[in-house]
Amino acid sequence: MLDLPQEERARLIETLERWFAAAGSAAETGRHLYCHANTVRYRLRRVEELTGRSLQDPRTVADFGAALQALRVLPVLPDRAP
Secondary structure, eight states: OTTSOHHHHHHHHHHHHHHHHTTTOHHHHHHHHTSOHHHHHHHHHHHHHHHTOOTTSHHHHHHHHHHHHHHHHSOOOOOOOO
């Protein structure tokens, strides 16, 4: 995901962060992001496609949670747009 263009990367990371904050509720995530729950689900499927991992797997959820925490403490990612 980090190799995606900055805008898409930011959108997917923000969606994933909000999904965690909403305890996995697509509807609640959508309310916070001002988009439909189906849009949230689409973005989460995109994360799964890009990573080859399922958000239905608790280990994946734990790994993604740790990765999001790491992104918060690492320096800002450079724009990796092609």
